Amino acid sequence: MMFYRLLSIVGRQRASPGWQNWSSARNSASAAEAHSMALPTQAQVVICGGGIMGTSVAYHLSKMGWKDIVLLEQGRLAAGSTRFCAGILSTARHLTIEQKMADYSNKLYHQLEQETGIQTGYTRTGSIFLAQTQDRLISLKRINSRLNVIGIPSEIISPKKVAELHHLLNVHDLVGAMHVPEDAVVSSADVALALASAASQNGVQIYDRTSVLHVMVKKGQVTGVETDKGQIECQYFVNCAGQWAYELGLSNEEPVSIPLHACEHFYLLTRPLETPLQSSTPTIVDADGRIYIRNWQGGILSGGFEKNPKPIFTEGKNQLEIQNLQEDWDHFEPLLSSLLRRMPELETLEIMKLVNCPETFTPDMRCIMGESPAVQGYFVLAGMNSAGLSFGGGAGKYLAEWMVHGYPSENVWELDLKRFGALQSSRTFLRHRVMEVMPLMYDLKVPRWDFQTGRQLRTSPLYDRLDAQGARWMEKHGFERPKYFVPPDKDLLALEQSKTFYKPDWFDIVESEVKCCKEAVCVIDMSSFTKFEITSTGDQALEVLQYLFSNDLDVPVGHIVHTGMLNEGGGYENDCSIARLNKRSFFMISPTDQQVHCWAWLKKHMPKDSNLLLEDVTWKYTALNLIGPRAVDVLSELSYAPMTPDHFPSLFCKEMSVGYANGIRVMSMTHTGEPGFMLYIPIEYALHVYNEVMSVGQKYGIRNAGYYALRSLRIEKFFAFWGQDINNLTTPLECGRESRVKLEKGMDFIGRDALLLQKQNGVYKRLTMFILDDHDTDLDLWPWWGEPIYRNGQYVGKTTSSAYSYSLERHVCLGFVHNFSEDTGEEQVVTADFINRGEYEIDIAGYRFQAKAKLYPVASLFTQKRRKDDMELSDLHGK
């Protein structure tokens, strides 16, 4: 049915210029003409995939002035998932970047018909998100707060109002809802055709029935594509192959790992109601009932995300499976029940069909975009988690910017392909993980949620020991990290019951761990950190690193430097600590999820011909963090070496023996601002050293601690973490780290010019610490991240992370303060004065809490014998 509709539109549009390349294929008279058209032998860009993603990238690239573009589609244009898409455009997303993409898409599609003359069926219906529980309402309120501050109208409404907006709805079991009036429905296939048409008019050449076999790569650079109709030389390749993107990525000689997996997805189409539903009837999302409902040709279209998804195409494209893609009514039964509960009057409505269209999901429910870390010029845009229509416009725009300018205009790290590595590429892992991800689409998203599938992939050698001692685990980049340790006499809630927006059940456990860090000593297994070694035969290592890193690395051997890898704009590509092991050898510690990104960045920027040796030694070392005032005693007892600040100053690195084990890299830093040491232990010694530390530590009151304690400690001391608080659009000056930059030393490094300019002109945003004042930890909603910050009633930015400080007995949030002009909304310079003179509020799910803004950490936290070592802290004071 939809397909015929599509044909008719195509038929109407065939007369318009620039179409003959592809639309004529549908017309038998001109089909031969299309097929006889030979592929060009070269192009600047080849895009694979004629769905909404591929056409959107082509559209935006051509708008930005790139003309030499070829788009290849294996079947027909807009005939894959795009054709079957339910056509709901919804801006209510959990991530701000996703909200922005959807908002842009909405605006783009709105004017697309006018721009191209192709009917897209765009209708602004608005959408209503129902809440059956208070927790769901909180979740909606959080989204609502965030939508409003980026200018998308939305409001929380009562069940009564819901009934007024949609007369078929049963509202008796609702506690509230969110109304987003500007959301729309649109025919996604028509949108794709319109985008293709516009791109075609801009010079993009489109070929359907042309399959990409594999991408040709030479020296880590795309050189062309091999298709079933011949070769095309090109500089850039864009993989928009949707659910086939994974297979296509693997087909290269040098495989590109694009972790995504398809699941069957079902929705129902009905005949029109007796009084046909108006085309402006709002779309309903009943997440607690796991369904969405929109009007469709006078009837309804309703689908959902069931608890027991059916993954498909695990072994790749499979004709048998494609043929077996049938209606599975038994599988749809829970969703149908849910629909009839929500709209009881539909009982008598006649079924037209149950559509089964596979949707693609990713391991973390975020889409995948960006350049391959392994192959330059290989870009990807895929894995839309069934929001392809909503993201299509925005995602295409960001990817086009990325290709043209080298980076997108927004920070898209959360969507970057490089957040994954080959380790997420196992078919078994993907199959299991997407079965968890798909139901999660409509599950309640609470803070600190960990995936349960695909776990225990990377573990420290101490995993079993820690697990036996009550460790509860979280996962980062496949690595298991302890969250906290449940004492033997204590029970926690079951997984489902522990979901909360309020005070969590582990509160007391983490409190005792934090207290132990402050008063005695704790050990945290931090083996997941990414660890690189950079060595050279001559002095090249230092030379190259001085250019790549913002801080001065020409320090005496044994010193540790906090530094960053900046981009041309001065933003942090990576935030790391580097220890100088000897004249020619450096040891670099980066966040866990930097493993792929940081490697790619270094590889890209290191001179190709240098004899620099870069090695990933993450797997070689187990890292133990000994935090606390007694760490010094434990270590000196185990090493028979004096560890006092006189002998072992802060930010110092020494290889020494611990227990029987020799060659342990001991570093005087803890990533928290507390005194203590990081031990980098060759893995075969890990168990020995851990056992020794625990047994000697007993008399100093040692205990295990986890990342939640670490988080509380670092946030209360205003330690920003890359990936959470700072990203590639944050400069050192914007987060008070000018002291970590060698601006005054006359040395060139990447990003220097941008920083100098910024230093001259001032910063437009500033990382600030907020201490919540009138917040009741026991009764009030807890901050998480992404909460809007208000200064004197004006929105100025959002929080990036938050934690409860057990010392201050307050919640602490980190976040950026901007200075938007009241008249124009333009960003203005943010000064210390501007920050200090404001009255602040943090909006948690619609409730505003007073907060004190601080540019420096609270001094009272450092009252114990303050060692001059804490460079980490003094950095924050700026100069």
Added chain:
Amino acid sequence: MCVCPGPRRIGIPVRSSSLPLFSDAMPAPTQLFFPLIRNCELSRIYGTACYCHHKHLCCSSPYVPQSRLRYTPHPAYATFCRPKENWWQYTQGRRYASTPQKFYLTPPQVNSILKANEYSFKVPEFDGKNVSSILGFDSNQLPANAPIEDRRSAATCLQTRGMLLGVFDGHAGCACSQAVSERLFYYIAVSLLPHETLLEIENAVESGRALLPILQWHKHPNDYFSKEASKLYFNSLRTYWQELIDLNTGESTDIDVKEALINAFKRLDNDISLEAQVGDPNSFLNYLVLRVAFSGATACVAHVDGVDLHVANTGDSRAMLGVQEEDGSWSAVTLSNDHNAQNERELERLKLEHPKSEAKSVVKQDRLLGLLMPFRAFGDVKFKWSIDLQKRVIESGPDQLNDNEYTKFIPPNYHTPPYLTAEPEVTYHRLRPQDKFLVLATDGLWETMHRQDVVRIVGEYLTGMHHQQPIAVGGYKVTLGQMHGLLTERRTKMSSVFEDQNAATHLIRHAVGNNEFGTVDHERLSKMLSLPEELARMYRDDITIIVVQFNSHVVGAYQNQE
């Protein structure tokens, strides 16, 4: 005198349905026991109960005068048969009299009894190109004897293709069925092996190298193998393959599965007999091989290789094929013939094999020589050896054997042995896509349920599991409400099926708990399962079931290839 009114394999041919205790509708538990115990029938029940637990045959039929076969329990009997406390003590000890309501088992208790022996095997999914025609199998057994005398086996042939599945119904103890369950598949697998493989294995044994594995067993933890006899068994098996090697004339002929099955059955029975005659220096083993030979077992074995299904049957277990007709209904195709008095051809065979003078005595009261219900079996040397041989072996055998009344007892009218054979009847069936599953079960199932019901229940169970008949709207006018009603109904039906994750368990639930309407009556089920061990045997036999599920896609693909 032991009078066994139950459906014993050896003993009187009285079916449970004729028992006065259980009419169609089961009486309440108090009525079930206490009135009977209080009234004058007490002595009858007691007598029945205390004798019925004997694991071996000592009685013939009720028509035999009591004085002729008096059984005296002997101390040595303890090791032979593990006697239980009699039922009277049992009930007294459990104090059923004071708390009769405790007699009911709750549904979870019922389930734990039913599921205690269940086992499922799924042929691994990622099998690449060698996709098996078998999806997997479910098996289960429910004891009536204590210990159970039934056995089951399942294994994949590793050096040839195909899978072996079998049920074994023991009588006069479990020694023979146990031995057959451990050994038979090796004999079959060896019979199927090509000459080169046999040579390779023999050379490996000779030079002390690691052997090629022949079978991959799929066993429930309760299915044990005898460690002690393993070496003895191996040596017999080796002698067998050595003979196969010697017999090979060099022409590499295709191995005929039917022939291989027959040879394997006969050879194993022969080895069982020989081992008992030769004896073993180890007294434990010596006693074991004698127990194996003097007890008996029937066997029903299926060999599935692609679309080729062979069933080799000896005795009265049965193989039943579940066929789904085009309209979705189920029909049963029997793939084995029972070897008992109900089988005219077997009667004919027996009469032909023995002189005319024995025509009346060879089968009496539907039993072989008036004693044995199955007409073919492993072991049971009492029906195979000459009287001389029997006496010689018993006299030279251990005391336990010598003192045992049963082993010493020579069947009446025993003139021209052997009267019994282990030679199987082999049926071949070429699988078709509509052949969905195969049920192998001991007679404990078939005597309580009609084959048509068995196939229907399994068929509906399996399709329920797989939604094999998906609903399609097609061009029909269906409203959301109608569809919802239909789906809810299907789901309720399915959830009742989902109580069992195992088709064999599901079948046992029906076999034991079915009421007159053909649905499971929990009360009845509970009562049947809570019968004391000693009584259970009167109302049902051991039940052992294997349900093999076929992969219609693969079977269909085979068909299309040709």
